[in-house]
Amino acid sequence: MLKFLLWCLLLVFCWPLALLALVLYPLVWLLLLPFRIVGIAVGGVLELVSAIIFLPARLLRAI
Numbered sequence: 473m474l475k476f477l478l479w480c481l482l483l484v485f486c487w488p489l490a491l492l493a494l495v496l497y498p499l500v501w502l503l504l505l506p507f508r509i510v511g512i513a514v515g516g517v518l519e520l521v522s523a524i525i526f527l528p529a530r531l532l533r534a535i
Contacts (some may be wrong), residue, residue, distance in 0.1 A: 483490040 479490060494531065
């Protein structure tokens, strides 16, 4: 909602820039999508490695 209100404010003050932002926003989102997917994958791998490293300690604590 805040992004929309800021865009409306930009539309009032500088409409060509607001229309350019409206066109470029989906393109930038598509360009950044692979980096988000890689970030999710790397985060998952790091969580898995962390779980494997801490598994012996959790097992000893459970005894």
